[in-house]
Amino acid sequence: MKTPSDLTPREAVRRYLDRRSTELSESSVRTYRYRLKLWVEWCEDENIERVEDLTGWTFEQFEAFRSGQGIASPTLHGEMETLKGHIEYLERIEAVDDGLADKVHVPDVPDSEMSRDTMLRPEDAEDLIRYYRTHDNVYGTRFHAALELAFHTGARLGALRGIDLRDYHSDEQFVEFVHRPETNTPLKNQRSGERSVSLLSEVCDAIDEFIAHNRPSGHDEFGRSPLFLTYHENRVSKNAFRAWIYRATQPCVAGTCPHNYDRETCDFRRHSTASQCPSSRAPHHVRTGSITWHRDRGFPPEVTAERVNASQEVIEKHYDKASQRERMELRRRPHLGKLEIE
Template sequence: MRAPEDLSPRDAVDRYLDRRSTELAESSIRSYRYRLKLWVEWCEDENIESLEELSGWTFERFEAFRSGQGIASPTLHGEMETLKGHIEYLERIEAVEDGLAEKVHVPDVPDSEMSRDTMLRPEDAEELIRYYRTHDHVYGTRFHVALELAFHTGARLGALRGLDRRDYHSDEQFVEFVHRPETNTPLKNQRSGERSVSLLSEVCDAVDAYIARHRPSGHDEFGRSPLFVTFHENRVSENAFRAWMYRATQPCVAGACPHQYDPKDCDFRRHSTASQCPSSRAPHHVRTGSITWHRDRGFPAEVTSERVNASQDVIEKHYDKASQRERMELRRRPHLEKLTID
């Protein structure tokens, strides 16, 4: 058997991903695999054949190479951060010398660049949801309920598509998010992502209407009964759910097109091209808008954190898009009377 330091960069990455696969969601593993694939390919182009050849100079050259390709600062940050974690693993198994990971430079990125500004604005979400709730031809459809649940719970795409019919409790008005990796519906944060989220009665009314009138009967390949079912009677895929959300958030659903297209013959109204609509939003953008909406409505940070399964620091840095003026008016001003001196 080869000594660990004789492993090639490719073999080392394969071993690392295999070990991490037991503790990370598949979506995270895919992200790690893509980032480290770039590292492996660069090493092979540079004729680096074993781990014992790695040094601080190696990492410096790789960072300069990726930076020279014109990638965004957050992308470079993520790639180097992932590489550093990989080298830390190699230190632990004594495949490289102690302290080598400290020589991987992870560039700082301003908070303004790290955050994602695109979101479904709360006022736009409210307008869409009001329309869905008050118009019979769209009430309780898959588009309505996908948006209703996503915006009301702030849940991630994977958590929403992983819902079973049994996870929705109409009488008690809540929904459960459960980690089920063995049947292909893991949660991003695994067991720590499991939670019960309460629902308003009007949200339950919409879900009940979907189940009674629009939801096809069907089971997935594991015999489970999904909440979100396609017309082919299968559990909706991530790509299909993403397309549903693009359709659900197009502004022409509830009003005039802000881009002067005619909805009757607009190419963006098709399932395959909905993502190209300038105003449609992906599930992640709906989640971002939902978290901002929760905070604007006065939900305490710790309650929002538990509801959407994200730390308060992550919410503050990546999801909460309220401006400083909005934070003052909507969150702090209502408490001003507490400072009155009698």
């Protein structure tokens, strides 16, 4: 009878991913699968046939191999962190000796490298949104509605495309984010990602205009009525919604092109090439800018965390892009009066 220690690296990874799939989002499972696929292929190239053959030297060699391929420090950090979690699972099922996971080295990465510096700057977002709100030719378009909702909620791409008409409450001025994996709109943090987020009346006005005049009627393949549909009357895909945001955030929408391209002939104005515009931004960059904007506007950390569905620690480390000087001016200086000695 085959024992846990007889598992091949490939079999062990398959079992691990099967177990984790019940507690992780689909996107997280895909990330884990890709990272561990590299580990399995390396093990097979090195003729490592059973997990009981793994040692600290094995992990050291794998880390050196991946590092030698010139990958970025955060990428190596993520791969080794995932591998460590996998080895902890093997310890739990007694496939390897206790303590083996401690021999997996997860390299430290400076915060400046771990965080993502690219974002839709709050001042740029404000300029774009002011333009959309004051120009009839773009007011209430899909680009306008998508940007308004993305920037004011700080929501992730998957959460935004998963909104149904029933989730948007114009009169009460809020939107619900609901985990519906059975009909292909899961939330990253599953049930814990469900929340209601309040909206300003100006945001609701833009969404109402979109629904009334620019939203195609239709249902998805599950009979649901998405807020955002394509003109083929299907729920917008992630790639399509991403392209909408790229188009919505191009600076030439509200002003002159900073790269001196002619707006009328620029190749980047097309749906398929919008992402190549040097100044357009992806949904994640909008989320990053939104979180920084919330913080700079004085939103308490715990309120921001609940609104965008991220821990305060993650927000501080990965999303909040205000500089030290900006933090002093925008967040701390207004509180100086509390320190006055009467």
